[in-house]
Amino acid sequence: MRDLALRLLTYEAVADKDSRPMESATLRAYEKLRQSLVSFAGAAGFQSLASRALVLAQTEAPGLCAVQVTVDGALKGLGDVDPQTNMNKDQAGNQQAGEDPPGEAGAILIARILGLLLTFLGEALTLSLLRNAWPDATFDDRNSGNGRRA
Amino acid sequence: MTTEGKVEINKLPTGVPGLDEIVGGGLPEFSFNIIAGAPGSGKTTLAHQFVFANATPERPALYFTVLGESSIKMLRYQQQYTFFDPAKLPGAIRFINLSQVVLEQDLGAVLKEITDEVEKANPAVVVVDSFRTMVRKPQSDMELQSFIQRLALFLASWQATTFLIGEYAEDELRDNPIFTVADGLFWLRQTPERNSIVRKLQIIKLRGQDSVPGLHTFRITDAGVQAFSRTFGLTGHVKDPPSHRRLCFGIPELDKMLGGGVREGDSVLVAGSSGTGKSVLATQFIAEGIRQGEPGIVAVFEERPQAYAERASSLGLDLETPRKDGKLKILYLRPLDLSVDETMHSILDSVQKIGAKRLVIDSLAGFEMALSPGFRADFRESLYRMIFALTGIGVTILSTVEVDESFTEFPFSTYSISFLTDDIIRLRYVSIDGQLRKIMVVIKMRGGNHAKDIREYEITSKGVVILGKRLTNYQGLISGIPKHSDGSGAQEDALQDSGVEKNS
Numbered sequence: 001m002r003d004l005a006l007r008l009l010t011y012e013a014v015a016d017k018d019s020r021p022m023e024s025a026t027l028r029a030y031e032k033l034r035q036s037l038v039s040f041a042g043a044a045g046f047q048s049l050a051s052r053a054l055v056l057a058q059t060e061a062p063g064l065c066a067v068q069v070t071v072d073g074a075l076k077g078l079g080d081v082d083p084q085t086n087m088n089k090d091q092a093g094n095q096q097a098g099e100d101p102p103g104e105a106g107a108i109l110i111a112r113i114l115g116l117l118l119t120f121l122g123e124a125l126t127l128s129l130l131r132n133a134w135p136d137a138t139f140d141d142r143n144s145g146n147g148r149r150a
Numbered sequence: 151m152t153t154e155g156k157v158e159i160n161k162l163p164t165g166v167p168g169l170d171e172i173v174g175g176g177l178p179e180f181s182f183n184i185i186a187g188a189p190g191s192g193k194t195t196l197a198h199q200f201v202f203a204n205a206t207p208e209r210p211a212l213y214f215t216v217l218g219e220s221s222i223k224m225l226r227y228q229q230q231y232t233f234f235d236p237a238k239l240p241g242a243i244r245f246i247n248l249s250q251v252v253l254e255q256d257l258g259a260v261l262k263e264i265t266d267e268v269e270k271a272n273p274a275v276v277v278v279d280s281f282r283t284m285v286r287k288p289q290s291d292m293e294l295q296s297f298i299q300r301l302a303l304f305l306a307s308w309q310a311t312t313f314l315i316g317e318y319a320e321d322e323l324r325d326n327p328i329f330t331v332a333d334g335l336f337w338l339r340q341t342p343e344r345n346s347i348v349r350k351l352q353i354i355k356l357r358g359q360d361s362v363p364g365l366h367t368f369r370i371t372d373a374g375v376q377a378f379s380r381t382f383g384l385t386g387h388v389k390d391p392p393s394h395r396r397l398c399f400g401i402p403e404l405d406k407m408l409g410g411g412v413r414e415g416d417s418v419l420v421a422g423s424s425g426t427g428k429s430v431l432a433t434q435f436i437a438e439g440i441r442q443g444e445p446g447i448v449a450v451f452e453e454r455p456q457a458y459a460e461r462a463s464s465l466g467l468d469l470e471t472p473r474k475d476g477k478l479k480i481l482y483l484r485p486l487d488l489s490v491d492e493t494m495h496s497i498l499d500s501v502q503k504i505g506a507k508r509l510v511i512d513s514l515a516g517f518e519m520a521l522s523p524g525f526r527a528d529f530r531e532s533l534y535r536m537i538f539a540l541t542g543i544g545v546t547i548l549s550t551v552e553v554d555e556s557f558t559e560f561p562f563s564t565y566s567i568s569f570l571t572d573d574i575i576r577l578r579y580v581s582i583d584g585q586l587r588k589i590m591v592v593i594k595m596r597g598g599n600h601a602k603d604i605r606e607y608e609i610t611s612k613g614v615v616i617l618g619k620r621l622t623n624y625q626g627l628i629s630g631i632p633k634h635s636d637g638s639g640a641q642e643d644a645l646q647d648s649g650v651e652k653n654s
Contacts, residue, residue, distance in 0.1 A: 040240075041221045042247035049222070120226050124236030132240045 001118065004139075005029075005111035008130075011137050026106025027078055033113060034073050036133040047073040053112035061105035078106065159358050162311060165203025165233060166196060168377035168495070172351070172366055174359040177334070180309055181357070182302045184281075184328060186318040187338030192349065192370050193315045194224065195231065196338070197277045199374045200313065202233050205242040209274035212267055213245045216252050217283040221245050231374045244271065252284055257297040260284060264301065268308050275311050281328070282316035295327045302331045323354075333357040339365075343524035348489070351377055367489035378491035382498060382539045397508065397546050399431065400438030403616035404575075404590070406601065412573050413597035414507070417537045418548045422577030423555035426588055427609045430465060431575070432510040433458075434613045435548050436478065437467040444507035445477045447500050449493070451516030455480035465613045476504055488520045490532035494539065501545055509540060513550040530570075537570050555579060555630070572596035577607075580630050589627055590616065604628070 012025035012032075030050075037046040050069045058064045067077045117126040127139050161176025170176050177183070177200070185193045197213075205211035215221045225245070228234055239245070251263050268276065278284060285294055305312045314328065320337070323329055335355040341348050351368045353361040368377040396411030405411050412418050418435075420428045436446040450458050458480055459469040472478035479500045483493055500506060511517060518529050525532065540547055549571070555578065574593040579586050590607050592600045603620035604627050624632035 038247070040215070040245035040247055042215070042249040044249060045220050045222060045247065120222050122226075122229060122236070125225060125229065125239060128236060128239050 001111045001115045002107060004114055005107045008110060008134070008137075009107055011134065024079065024106065026110065027075060029106075029110050030075050030078075030113075032133040033110070033129075036129055038073060043072050047071060049116055050075070050113060053109060053116055056115075057105070057109040057112045061108045063105050064109060067109075078109075161359075162200075163203050164196075165199035165201075166375045166377055167373070168366075168368070168379055169196075169351075169375070171381070172362045172377055172379045173334075173353060173356060174361045177311065178356070178358050179311055180306050181333040182306060182312045182331065183314070183334035183336065184318075184332045185313055185315045185336045185338065188319075188340060189317055191338035191340045192368070192375050193317075193338055194219070194279055195228070195370060196336070196375045197279060197313045197315055198228050198231070199233050201243055201275055201277060202235060202238060204275050204311070205238060206274070207241040210241070210271055211243045211275035211277065212271055212273045213243060214248050214264065214267075214276070214278045215245060216248045216278065216280060219279075221247055230372065232372055233374050244273075248284070252287075257285070257289065257293060261297060261300060261304075265304055268305065268310065272308070273310050275313075276305055277313045277315065279315040280317065281314035282318065291327070298328050298331050329355075338368075341524070343522050346522040346524070348522050348524050367491050369492065378489060378495050380491060380535070382491065382494045382535070393544065397435075397444070398438055398442070399435050400441065401431075401434060401614055401616065403605065404614070407590075407592050407603060407605065408573070408595065409598050409600050412546060412548075412595075414546055415541050415544050416546055416572035416597060417541055417570065418546070418573040418575065419551060419571040420548060420575045420577065421551045421553050423553055423579065426577035426579065427607070427614050428550035428552070428577060429461075429512050430609055431577075431614050432512050432548050432550050433462045433465065433467055433469075436508055436510050437462065437469065439508040440469075440472045440477055445472075445504040446479075446508040446510070447497060447504070447506045448478070448480045448510045448512060449497060449517070450480060450482055450512055451520045452513070453482075455482050464611070466611065467613070479504055479506070483517075483520055489522060489525050490529075490536055493517070493520075494536050497540070501540070501543070506545060509545050509547045511547065511549040513552060515552050534570055541572075573600075578628070578630060580606075580627055580632060582624075582632065589621065591628070 008029045009025045012028045015028070034046055034050070037049070041049070047069055050073055054064065054067060054069055058067075067075060070076050114126065114130075117129065121129075130137075130139055160179040161170075161174075162179050164170050164173065164177050185196055187193050201211040201213060215224070225239075229236060246267055248260060248263060251259050264276075264278075285297070302312075314332075316328075318326070329335060332355065334353070334357065337352045337354050339350045339352070341350070349368050349370070350365040352365050353363075362379055362381055364380050366377050366379055368375055370376075393414035395414040396405075396409070397414055398405045398411040399408075420431050422428050432448070436448055439446045448458065453461075455473075459473065462469045469478055469480070473480065481496055481500060483496060497509065501509070514533070518526055521529065537547060571594075573595045576591050576593050578589055580589045581587075588607050588609075589604050591604045592602075594600075605616050605620055606618065607614055607616045609615075621627055621632075623635050625635060626632045
């Protein structure tokens with residue numbers, strides 16, 4: 001699941017350079033998921049799912065403790081944690097210092113959302129939702145890990 | 151357009167096995183329908199089946215959800231059904247949540263949201279689940295009526311077939327404007343009958359279509375809703391012309407008594423008390439049919455097919471080979487909560503699959519016990535419908551029925567159903583010479599003459615064997631306590647010309 005989340009973020013990071021450089025890849029990926037899910041599950045449905053994912057992600061990435069999911073499902077405070085999407089930058093240094101590597105926290109959050117979708121909806125519907133949100137991206141079913149890895 | 155210039159209403163498949171026949175061939179295209187019923191009655195599942203059967207990427211289905219069950223949970227559960235094809239989402243089937251607009255705005259905004267989505271997607275099918283929660287906020291009757299009217303008009307104009315789903319109670323039928331506007335009204339019920347649950351479906355209204363009236367039972371399985379029409383799927387079937395062919399039991403003396411066998415397409419009742427050999431006779435009837443190249447079905451309720459086949463084997467009748475060859479089906483019907491319509495569906499399905507000519511129902515008492523308590527009250531009427539339907543397609547039915555043995559009466563059946571049968575063979579015990587022996591008599595044959603003889607028989611390792619000639623030296627045999635014609639009690643020499651081995 002983490003691989004799939006990283007792929008989505010990488011995809012958004014590439015698009016980031018082309019169009020909206022000020023917005024983080026995590027936020028853009030999250031927003032795409034939000035739009036896609038709100039349309040069929042409602043804002044409240046997405047909000048509760050995202051809140052659960054955030055709590056789960058916070059156990060892996062304590063840096064996300066400052067992040068909140070608002071009533072309409074938007075993400076607040078992520079900019080302070082996830083200023084950029086360069087997954088490799090200073091990764092080793094940050095890990096040594098006990099901090100979340102930049103971009104890693106976002107990947108964890110997105111992975112948790114995908115993990116919950118996989119748990120509730122199964123692989124076929126989750127991938128179908130992703131294809132809808134990222135029509136130009138290609139998703140290989142094998143990357144989902146069948147929900148065993150988050 | 152038809153040749154007469156009338157508009158032809160296209161009928162859409164409902165996606166629910168059995169329902170197309172009930173609604174008169176399919177659901178009218180562009181109709182505005184309500185699916186009503188209590189929670190858990192199968193409303194959403196029925197709508198999903200329709201959606202999956204009709205939605206295409208070119209003409210998708212829009213499924214609006216409103217409050218109630220969360221869409222994520224709904225999809226989680228609905229995808230367990232075999233009809234659910236995830237590949238259809240979101241291209242052909244699109245779920246749209248309207249909770250926010252319903253909670254925060256008025257009906258005008260809800261209508262605008264729906265019209266915007268419909269205009270964007272050009273759907274063939276629109277579902278609102280649940281419509282009841284959509285209009286629950288306090289508003290004037292006029293506002294509600296206007297909303298429903300505009301919604302129905304809009305969706306019909308946009309050539310969408312619509313389902314509104316709602317948790318309605320039956321006493322709301324009279325006053326709620328939604329029921330006036332609707333073209334079709336499907337009511338699903340789930341009623342406890344002692345320890346069983348019976349599900350029934352009623353088409354209260356369906357404009358422009360000749361639906362089958364009445365309450366139809368349905369079941370929800372892993373394949374979704376399956377409906378069982380009261381007409382058993384035989385609507386429009388022309389009754390086969392009467393046949394003059396005779397079907398034998400393979401028991402020469404009995405076949406002679408029956409004037410050569412039972413007439414094809416007859417309903418035969420074999421009545422007798424426990425141990426008189428009703429099932430043996432029925433097994434011989436089915437085995438002889440197979441020997442003659444007539445596939446058969448045995449519906450058993452009191453034992454498993456394997457046990458039934460093994461019992462036949464002990465009589466020298468091989469049922470295993472025809473079972474393997476597809477010439478015989480032994481149906482073990484799940485006991486305790488069946489409906490007759492559902493049983494009929496299983497039997498008809500098998501009749502069509504193997505081209506069955508003979509059917510044994512062993513026994514009517516077992517059949518009745520297998521039914522849900524609510525259906526037992528209608529057992530006689532249900533049997534009538536079933537026998538009429540099956541004999542109408544040329545199947546010859548032999549049913550066994552246990553009767554309480556009385557030494558003062560000679561009943562044919564405990565169900566007062568003898569009028570439903572063409573032929574009756576009665577088996578009974580009789581007390582002769584200190585022995586409990588068995589006699590057989592053909593009571594009735596609607597299709598012709600039959601022997602009036604009362605014959606003694608035995609059950610041997612070869613099945614039912616009729617002994618010697620008719621019993622001539624007794625009076626009152628059918629009472630079970632005969633008297634010898636000379637006025638004495640039953641005499642030892644009475645059967646001496648019959649070849650019966652005398653016991654000392």
